Amino acid sequence: MSDWESKQKQFIKDILAGDEEAAVSMARTSLEEGATPVEFFENCIAPSLQDVGKRFETLDIFLPEMVTAADTVEKVNSEVIKPAVAESQAGESMSLGKVLLATVQGDLHDIGKNMVGLMLKVNGFEVVDLGTNVPPADIVARAEQEQVDIIGMSALLTTCLPYMKDVCDFLEGKGIRDKYPVIIGGAATHPEIAEEMGANTHGGSAAEGVEKCKMLLGKL
Amino acid sequence: MPAEVKTVLQGRLERFNNALQLKSTDRVLVGPCSDHFFSAKLAGISNKDAMLEHDKRYKAMKDVVLRFDFDIALQSGVYPAQWYSILGARHYKWPGGNLPEDKTFQFVEKEYLLADEYDQFLANPNDFTMRVLWPRMTEGLAPLEQLPPFYSIGPDPIFLGPAFATPENLAMLEKLKLLAEASVDSMQAEGDYIAEMEELGYPVSYGANFTPPFDLVADFLRGLRGTMVDMYRAPDKLLAAVDLYVEPQIEAAIAWAEAVNNPRIFFWLHKGAAGFMSDEHYQKFYWPSLRQVVLALVEGGLTPILHVQGDYTPRLPYLAELPRGKVPIHYDRIDRQDAMEIMGDRQCFWGGVSSALLSTGAPDQVEDDVKELIDIFAPHGGLIVDGSVGIPDEARPENVEAMVDAVHQSIGA
Incomplete structure (x- = not known):
C-alpha cells in the first residue's frame, strides 16, 4: 500500500467520524513532510471525498456521515490547505468548476x-x-x-x-x-x-x- | 341530532375504528387524513383566503367530503394565517404574507438553537425557549429577549408590572392578546366544522396532531444539517434535547385529545425515513422517544396514527413492534409487498396512493394503483385508501374520483 493510500484510508475514517483534530493534524503533518497543498488535496482529500460520495450513493452511509465528512473537510481546507496555497502562491485551481x-x-x-x-x-x-x-x-x-x-x-x-x-x-x-x-x-x-x-x-x-x-x- | 343521522354517524365511526384497529370491516374505506389547499382550489378560493377565512375553508372541505363521498371528514392541515402575521413569524412563509397568494405555506428551517447553546437550553429550557428561541423565530416576540429571567425579577409577582412597562413590551402583550383571540376564532370554526360534519354523518379523521420529539428538535431547533452533525459531535446533548420533549408531548396529546373529544392523534414523521440516517442511528436517536410517546398514548386508551413520510420500508420492523391494531400507519412511499409481509397482521394500512399519480396521472392509472392496494391489503382488513400525504393540492379531481370509484367498485365485486 502506497503512503497516499494508507493516508487516504485513515483520512476517510477521520472525516466520517467527524474527527477534525485528527484530519487537520494529518494535513499539517503531510505538508510539513514536504507534500504541497495541491498534492495533499489531489491524493488525499479529493479521492476520500469521492469515496464518501460513492458510499452515500449506495446507502452504505447516510446523511449524518456525509454531512459530517464534508464539514470536517471544510475545516481541513480552511485551516490548512487554503492558507498553505495562499502562502505558496501556487495559484493552481483545485476545483472542477x-x-x-x-x-x-x-x-x-x-x-x-x-x-x-x-x-x-x-x-x-x-x-x-x-x-x-x-x-x-x-x-x-x-x-x-x-x-x-x-x-x-x-x-x-x-x-x-x-x-x-x-x-x-x-x-x-x-x-x-x-x-x-x-x-x-x-x-x-x-x-x-x-x-x-x-x-x-x-x-x-x-x-x-x-x-x-x-x-x-x-x-x- | 336526529336518530337516523346518529345511526349513520355511528355506523361510519364504527367502520373507521374497526379499520384502524385491524378488525374486520364490511368493506374497504376511502378517506383522506387531511387537506391543505385541494378543497380551496376546487372551490375557487386562493390559498391566501383559505388561510385567512376559516369559514370559507371549512365550507370547501365539507363540499369535498360530500362531492367525493369519502368515508370520513378530512381534517385541516393548514394553520390560520393570523397566527403567523400577528406574531410576525420569521420561521414560516405563507401565501398573502410573504409569499404570493397561490403558493403553499412553508417552514423556514435553520439552526434556531446554535450548536454551542445546547447546555444553556438543557439547563433551563423554559427560559431559553422564551427569551432566545421565540425572539429569533418571530419579530413580535423580540422584546422577550430584553426581559430578565423571570426568577430574577424576584418572588413577588407585583414587580412583573415594572418589568413589562415599556412600549415594546406593551405592544408585545397586545399581540399575544390578538393571537389568543385569533385562536379562539379559528378553534371555534374548526369545532363548528366538526359538529356540522357529524350532523351529516361523518366522523373527522383525527383531532390533535403532533411532530415526534426527534423531528421537533431537527425541524425547529437544530435544522437538518445541525442535527446530522450533532449525531457525531454532540450525540448525548442531541438525545437529551429529544428526550426533553417526550413527557410534555404525552401530557399535551392526552389533554388535546380530551379537549376535542377525539382519541385519534396524528403524528407527522419526516426525518427518520430511509436515506436520512442509518438503522443504527434510527435505533438510537429517533425510535426510542417516539416509541415512548406512542406506547404511553396507547396505554391511555388513545389511538396514535403515524404518518410516515418518505420511504419507510427499512423501518417497518420497528413499527411492527408496536401493539397490534393500536397504531395505524399512514404511508407515503413504501414497498407494498414488504409492508404486507411485515405489517399486514400488525397495523392498519392507510394512504399509499402517490401524490405524483394523483396530480399528474390518468384516472385509469389511479384506478389500477388502488386495485393493487386492495388486492394486497384488503384480505387482511384494515385498509383505508388515501393519497400518500392526504389529497395533494395539485390533484386532478377526476383522479380523486377514480380513487374513490376503485374502492366503491371493489365493494360490489
Missing part, C-alpha cells in the same frame, strides 16, 4: 438542493449556494457576478416551475444563454420538463446531478 445552486422563488424546500451541494463539494466542485426562494433575476445576476460555470436550480413545488423557465429566458434575453449551462432538479421536475423550459439537463438524484455537471463541463 463553480456551480451556482438555488431553490427557485416561492419554494423554501432545500433538503434536495443541499444534498446536491454536498455531493458537488465532495466531488471537487466549488458551490455558490444562494439558498431558497430566490427570484430569477437574482440567480442570473449572481451567476454573472460570481462567474459560475453552471447554474443549478431546484424546486419541489410544481407551482414554482415557471421561475426556472424565467431564468432560461432571462439568460436568452441577455444574450448569455450559451455562457451558462443550466441543470434543474427536485421533486417537481423531470427530464421532459427540463427540455421544455430550455434547460440543458436534469438531475434525478444528487449523484446524477454531479455526473451531469461533470458532463456539462466535459469532465467525464
Whole structure:
C-alpha cells in the first residue's frame, strides 16, 4: 500500500467520524513532510471525498456521515490547505468548476438542493449556494457576478416551475444563454420538463446531478 | 341530532375504528387524513383566503367530503394565517404574507438553537425557549429577549408590572392578546366544522396532531444539517434535547385529545425515513422517544396514527413492534409487498396512493394503483385508501374520483 493510500484510508475514517483534530493534524503533518497543498488535496482529500460520495450513493452511509465528512473537510481546507496555497502562491485551481445552486422563488424546500451541494463539494466542485426562494433575476445576476460555470436550480413545488423557465429566458434575453449551462432538479421536475423550459439537463438524484455537471463541463 | 343521522354517524365511526384497529370491516374505506389547499382550489378560493377565512375553508372541505363521498371528514392541515402575521413569524412563509397568494405555506428551517447553546437550553429550557428561541423565530416576540429571567425579577409577582412597562413590551402583550383571540376564532370554526360534519354523518379523521420529539428538535431547533452533525459531535446533548420533549408531548396529546373529544392523534414523521440516517442511528436517536410517546398514548386508551413520510420500508420492523391494531400507519412511499409481509397482521394500512399519480396521472392509472392496494391489503382488513400525504393540492379531481370509484367498485365485486 502506497503512503497516499494508507493516508487516504485513515483520512476517510477521520472525516466520517467527524474527527477534525485528527484530519487537520494529518494535513499539517503531510505538508510539513514536504507534500504541497495541491498534492495533499489531489491524493488525499479529493479521492476520500469521492469515496464518501460513492458510499452515500449506495446507502452504505447516510446523511449524518456525509454531512459530517464534508464539514470536517471544510475545516481541513480552511485551516490548512487554503492558507498553505495562499502562502505558496501556487495559484493552481483545485476545483472542477463553480456551480451556482438555488431553490427557485416561492419554494423554501432545500433538503434536495443541499444534498446536491454536498455531493458537488465532495466531488471537487466549488458551490455558490444562494439558498431558497430566490427570484430569477437574482440567480442570473449572481451567476454573472460570481462567474459560475453552471447554474443549478431546484424546486419541489410544481407551482414554482415557471421561475426556472424565467431564468432560461432571462439568460436568452441577455444574450448569455450559451455562457451558462443550466441543470434543474427536485421533486417537481423531470427530464421532459427540463427540455421544455430550455434547460440543458436534469438531475434525478444528487449523484446524477454531479455526473451531469461533470458532463456539462466535459469532465467525464 | 336526529336518530337516523346518529345511526349513520355511528355506523361510519364504527367502520373507521374497526379499520384502524385491524378488525374486520364490511368493506374497504376511502378517506383522506387531511387537506391543505385541494378543497380551496376546487372551490375557487386562493390559498391566501383559505388561510385567512376559516369559514370559507371549512365550507370547501365539507363540499369535498360530500362531492367525493369519502368515508370520513378530512381534517385541516393548514394553520390560520393570523397566527403567523400577528406574531410576525420569521420561521414560516405563507401565501398573502410573504409569499404570493397561490403558493403553499412553508417552514423556514435553520439552526434556531446554535450548536454551542445546547447546555444553556438543557439547563433551563423554559427560559431559553422564551427569551432566545421565540425572539429569533418571530419579530413580535423580540422584546422577550430584553426581559430578565423571570426568577430574577424576584418572588413577588407585583414587580412583573415594572418589568413589562415599556412600549415594546406593551405592544408585545397586545399581540399575544390578538393571537389568543385569533385562536379562539379559528378553534371555534374548526369545532363548528366538526359538529356540522357529524350532523351529516361523518366522523373527522383525527383531532390533535403532533411532530415526534426527534423531528421537533431537527425541524425547529437544530435544522437538518445541525442535527446530522450533532449525531457525531454532540450525540448525548442531541438525545437529551429529544428526550426533553417526550413527557410534555404525552401530557399535551392526552389533554388535546380530551379537549376535542377525539382519541385519534396524528403524528407527522419526516426525518427518520430511509436515506436520512442509518438503522443504527434510527435505533438510537429517533425510535426510542417516539416509541415512548406512542406506547404511553396507547396505554391511555388513545389511538396514535403515524404518518410516515418518505420511504419507510427499512423501518417497518420497528413499527411492527408496536401493539397490534393500536397504531395505524399512514404511508407515503413504501414497498407494498414488504409492508404486507411485515405489517399486514400488525397495523392498519392507510394512504399509499402517490401524490405524483394523483396530480399528474390518468384516472385509469389511479384506478389500477388502488386495485393493487386492495388486492394486497384488503384480505387482511384494515385498509383505508388515501393519497400518500392526504389529497395533494395539485390533484386532478377526476383522479380523486377514480380513487374513490376503485374502492366503491371493489365493494360490489
